Amino acid sequence: MFLASHTAPAVAPALATASIVVPPVGLLLQGAVTGIALRSAYKTHRHYKDLMKLWEDRMDYDDQCHPIRPNDKELCARHHQIVRDEVLQYVILKKMRKVERKLIMAAPIVSILGSLNTVVKNIHKRRMKTLGVARKKNAKWLAVHYLTCECQFTRSFIASLYSPAEVSSFDGLEYAPLWNLLMARMKSI
Numbered sequence: 001m002f003l004a005s006h007t008a009p010a011v012a013p014a015l016a017t018a019s020i021v022v023p024p025v026g027l028l029l030q031g032a033v034t035g036i037a038l039r040s041a042y043k044t045h046r047h048y049k050d051l052m053k054l055w056e057d058r059m060d061y062d063d064q065c066h067p068i069r070p071n072d073k074e075l076c077a078r079h080h081q082i083v084r085d086e087v088l089q090y091v092i093l094k095k096m097r098k099v100e101r102k103l104i105m106a107a108p109i110v111s112i113l114g115s116l117n118t119v120v121k122n123i124h125k126r127r128m129k130t131l132g133v134a135r136k137k138n139a140k141w142l143a144v145h146y147l148t149c150e151c152q153f154t155r156s157f158i159a160s161l162y163s164p165a166e167v168s169s170f171d172g173l174e175y176a177p178l179w180n181l182l183m184a185r186m187k188s189i
Contacts, residue, residue, distance in 0.1 A: 034106045041102035048095040050160040054153075055092060058084045061153030068148055079145040083154060087138045091161070091186055094135075132183070139183035143175055161185040 061084070067076035104114035125131035146154045159167045162185060170178055 030108050033111065034108065037102045037105035037111070041099050041106065044095055044098045044102060047160060048092065048099060051088065051092045051095060051157075054156055054160060055088055058088065058153065061151070061156070065149055065151040065153060068150060072148060076145075076149040076151075079141065079149060080151060080153065082141050083145045083151075083157065087141050088157060090134065090138045091157075094186060135183050135186045136179070139179040139186055142182050143179035146170065146178065147175060158182070 062080070065076060065080045067073050101114060101118070105111045122131065142154065142157065145151060146158065155167050158170065161182065170181070173181075
């Protein structure tokens with residue numbers, strides 16, 4: 001009883017100050033989170049639009065793909081088809097989902113549900129051992145095609161994930177470092 005009666009007067013001013021300071025700080029933080037999420041959604045939407053343009057023009061690149069080793073013509077054509085029709089579609093879907101998720105994160109109350117959904121999905125994928133499996137497979141296809149064929153489509157694809165200037169920095173890379181770099185940019189987070 002003695003402790004409660006002596007600490008109550010000391011706590012009351014602190015609570016009063018907190019009730020004045022906390023709401024504006026909370027609003028400021030929420031504004032920052034919303035701004036960051038909207039900026040990220042905008043940048044991702046630009047990537048999405050670039051990838052969609054590549055999707056629309058994908059058949060125009062078929063005659064611009066040549067094997068580095070002359071005997072690999074059929075293999076190069078098969079890799080090109082997989083990258084053109086499957087890998088690009090996978091990355092477009094991931095970018096679209098990322099835009100949606102970032103827009104949800106920009107909404108003040110809904111963002112909590114979006115974050116919760118992301119955490120639950122991540123835990124589920126870790127338990128099922130499927131986290132990153134499709135991303136890794138697609139990154140490997142893109143890497144092997146980049147390394148075995150001289151392909152303008154693949155260079156344009158990678159340029160949309162990184163930048164046109166960065167594509168040339170991949171020229172000397174080995175298979176494993178290359179697919180790891182590509183996999184990092186295929187994430188939908």
